[in-house]
Amino acid sequence: MRIGNPLTLFLWSLAMVLTGCSREKTDTKKEIASGSPNIVLIVADDHGTGDLGCYGNQAVKTPNLDYLASEGVRFNRAHCTSASCSASRSVILTGLYNHATGQYGHEHHFHHFSAYDHVYSLPVLLEELAGYRTGRIGKYHVSPEQVFHFQEVMQANRRNPAAMADSCVAFIQENRDHPFFLYFCTDDPHRSAAISDAPLAPDAFGNVEGGQEGVEETYFTTDDVVVPPYLPESKACREELAQYYQSVARVDYGLGKLFDHLKDAGVWDNTVIIYISDNGIAFPGAKTTIYQPGINLPCLIKNAGGANKGSVSNAMINWADLTPTLLDVAGVLHQAEAKLRERYEPVKEDLFTTVNGTFHGRSIIPVLENPEIEGWDETYASHTFHEITMYYPMRTVIDGKYKLIWNIAWQLPYPSSTDLWASSTYQVALKGGTGMYAGRSIEDYVHRTQFELYDLENDPWETRNLSGNPAFSEEMEKLKKKLYSFQERTNDPWIMKWDYE
Secondary structure, eight states, rough: OOOSSSHHHHHHHHHHHHHHHHHHHHHHHHHHHOOOEEEEEEEEOOOTTTSSSOOOOOOOSOHHHHHHHHSSSSSSSOOOOSSSSSHHHHHHTTSSSSHHOOOOSSTTTOOOOOTTOOOHHHHHHHHHHHOOEEEEEEEOOOOOOSSOOOOOOOOOTTHHHHHHHHTTTTHHSTTTTTTEEHHHHHHHHTTTTTTGGGGGGGSSSSSOTTTTOOOOOOOTTTTTTTOTTTTSHHHHHHHHHHHHHHHHHHHHHHHHHHHHHHHHOSSTTTEEEEESSSSSOOOTTTTSSSSSHHEEEEEEETTTTOOTTTTOEEEEOOGGGGHHHHHHTTOOHHHHHHHHHHHHHTTTTTTTTOOSSSOOOOOOHHHHHOTTOOOOEEEEEEEEOOOTTOOOOEEEEEEEEEEEEETTTTTTOOOOHHHHOOOHHHHHHHHSOOOOOTTTHHHHHOOSSSEEEETTTOOOOOSSOOOOOGGGHHHHHHHHHHHHHHHHTTOOOGGGGOOOO
């Protein structure tokens, strides 16, 4: 090429500059990627904290999850921020509360909630900033796809976690020069009434006659199960819990196969593994509520390299912390924060302002390094919809042992999702004549006060609402101020409800 012409010289010089910039960015990404661990984020569907052996339930069989707990850190006070599938998953993948992303409730079918187009998600940031290969399998339940984009989508029966694990082998083994992010989401142990495989499932929790192919199913009787205090003691409840336990055990079996595949590929030691659930067990009183059985969830995290094996942490964390944590693991948290500030600055006045202009959550790396760390004793929850027909906005703060729930539309009866309403556990309680559902009256469950205040230390199942007790008025005012401040800094549209209605 002749470069004597000034215009030609300018274009050639510009091309060299751009090429150099591109090479510098590519080299930086390769350098980051080469030193970064793999990440496997496992999200079960509607799995409660009390339903794993490592959390004290010896009736349900979860040897592989118990093993994962022995390999990492088990969190006792981990919380989702909305006890609803889509809304919760949008928080998991963005580090933002769903009132800020626009994913207020379910994305599928006629519900049609969707995140704003400008939102940045974890898989996109890991790919763009750290050179990760990103892949997902199983339940997705967020939209739009361009916001929550994964490079590879693997297919398998979402009610068969063992088949899902087998479908991930090639993804795990390919291109060892780049770390991978695998998003592994089972349909188990969700109730089957409202999901795609319902016609195949003869019982409430996706269990088929003869068992799922390739799975060593574990079966339970009504005598095997443990009825937790937030559920009613009844034959119907025990029958449904036995079915639920089988679905939980199937998740565990499939994860055992996934762990074996990681070990066979030689990447187990250099892989961060997180196991969580999107929300609580699919029974009334848990899922869709902001009561503890709905939001206090299992969280097991295995560090790369095996640091702090078998530790237990009482630090209070929530799912908004996961995206900044995993970006921190990948070594690109600060770059991600800068990218988000650039993206969100033009829209923050109209939509939302984030903490420090970026994420609502924070990296929990300090907790993983020191599971007994102090000072992590506050968290928030923000729930607005489950199904489109279930408008019932609630905002919650937990500060130490006290928990305040603000039922913003408290004048409305509390709505029930289609699958929970149809559950035999709830129907038997409704028709039983006692007017009670476990430790709470059905009247109080359906018609709630504007505020609910609970002492979680002395009343862990939230049966004694202290909001009307003058002795707790000072605590009420303190928590209201905290809740208002939380809504301010996350630019929650429902903050205006303090001033009217």
